[in-house]
Amino acid sequence: MILISIRTVILYITVLVSVRLMGKSELSKISPFQFVIIFMIAELATLSFDGSTSSLLYGVTAILTLLFLQVLIAFISTKIPNFNKLVNGSPSILIDNGNINVDELKKQRITLTNLTEQLRIKDCPSITDVSYAILESNGALSVIKNDANSSMPLIIISDGKLNKNNLTLAKVKERNLKTLFNKLSIDENDVFLRIVDGQKQIHLYVYPKAGKIYSEDITKGGVTK
């Protein structure tokens, strides 16, 4: 009896440490991959409660191996965007500038009924109210409502990596970016995040604290620091 309690305490601490080390995103916005990892950890922990079939160290080693893999994959994902896309998938645009993306709906196996239901949950009773609907990689649906000035914010530079697709979509030329960096006296390697928001404003977040914001209205060409 007491052995089960001691084993439970050890496994509880192992699982607790593992989940904490995996980071906050595991609990708040869980992706299908992370969901499977959490389930596997729970299953491995319960298998080790009963000492007759497997040793406690076997269970702890299996949990720590999963932890290592998860943390390693998360680390590589932050460094290599394509790897991140491979592991976590990428968002799907279901409604693009008011137009329903039928191919994407089919690809994601989402019926129009499902989509309208989700839109109603998001406070959009009619599809005509929606400018953009994006199925995020964690399965959540993000909705940008119809607004005369609204367009989808585009991330041009994320984690210091340039997204050329979004650069084309935002109709910004790469050489113009370099001109802007020169104008602001910023080294392009110091840019952590660059967004073109719904009001066509460019925002820059610069290393090391990524807290300093530069804005430029691309419609007017002005720069504010």
Added chain:
Amino acid sequence: MKQLLIATACLAACLIIWVVFLNYNMNFEKDALNTINNEILNNIEEENWGEAFKNTKKLEKDWLEFRSKALFIINNDDINEIDYSIGKAIMFIKVEDASNGGGELDFIKKQISLITDNDFPIIENIF
């Protein structure tokens, strides 16, 4: 980066424990098989029951010492199997039963070898 280092350190600690145990296990296996093959089984063949009993008791003592450490690493079922077999072998030798004693010692040899073999990172064990 900090999390990755901690996770790597935890996994490395487990691997180090496993390597140390595997080495300890291989030494025990070598000694135990040597005792059974070259001493106890020879004693039984020569019907030297007193010496066979003494050597089996020595094997039991070595096993108990190994068992106290292996308890943390290997499955309880495997440990219990060897415990029962050593107990039976001692009794068979005590009553001078050569066939059952020899059979039980052979079973112990196989069980002890399996502890190392089952933990070795080879294709057969993975699948």
